[in-house]
Amino acid sequence: MPFTFEKTKLPGVVVCKPRIFADDRGYFFESWNLRDFAEGGIHETFVQDNQSASVKNTIRGLHYQAKPFQQAKLVRVLSGAILDCAVDLRPHSPTFKQSLLYELTDEKGISLFIPEGFAHGFRVLSDKAVVLYKASAFYAPEYDRGIAWNDPDLHIDWGIESPILSEKDKNQPRLRNIDHAEL
Template identity: 50%
Template sequence: MLNFMPFTFKRLSIPDVILVEPQSFSDDRGFFFESFKESDFFSNGIDKKFVQDNFSHSVHGVIRGLHFQKAPKAQAKLVTVLKGKIFDVAVDIRKNSPTYGKWVSEILSGDTHNLLYVPEGFAHGFCVISDEADVLYKVSNEYSQEHERSIIWNDPKLDIQWPIKKPIISNKDNKLSLLENLDNDFVYRDTS
């Protein structure tokens, strides 16, 4: 009997951010894949318990983010796209981190079913690069307005290379803080 591995886990250039690629099985009926399996995720460094699922539908050019929650309601996120395609971004906001203020991105697509794990201590955002996109993400803490914080999407020090010319931004997201002015209590701890 073959040893079935339903996922591939790939650490990105900021190694705490992990791209998860599920193995999909297709036939004339359609396709099937496991989108989450706690034991496999735990054994590959994603050891958070997810307690809430969030869903968003957005049209081409929408940027959502860069959002996070402060402790004690900090959130790790597991992001996937059900339909469409997004440019997904995680920004390291942990003070004293060797990658503080750096970002990584991945294209997430409803065709590939890939997922991005964004740990606590990172701001998260995405922009829609298809006509529309349905995004589903799991979070490790319930939403708390009191702990919600955000960074403006076009912070010049971050210099995120969003792949769209005319972004659609909410009024709320257009009035956010720069990273350097952020009320932020995340501190990097080397666990190696």
């Protein structure tokens, strides 16, 4: 199989490692394959690709879409390095409010699969990073939600105290102040 799939401490979040073929010209790998991912336990149909470019010490997130437009995501770095973050927002999950931080780089080609019911964000570690993620639901602006990147109830160690943030991300609510019925 061209991929290995590693479970994480958060049920449903999976590290997807491709088999990379390298030679004098460079490298080649499959970054996503419907059949192989299904065999690895990931049965998503992705409907939209999103791409962002950000400078060092930017944090994007923590974002999610409310019901009924929740999104699963497959996140990969095209250029640079990020510290990717998934936060379990499933109220009845044994890992509710827990997070996973995982470094993704362009050199390794690793993707992180984040299922529905999670918030997602990342911090840029390199001078610049280009991030691509597949989404299982279309963007629905009226269901676009977020949580404060530095919510003290989440205990996320981003490794930075004063990141570069969008105005939207500067004003996100704490998890305790969101409508949990939307999760």
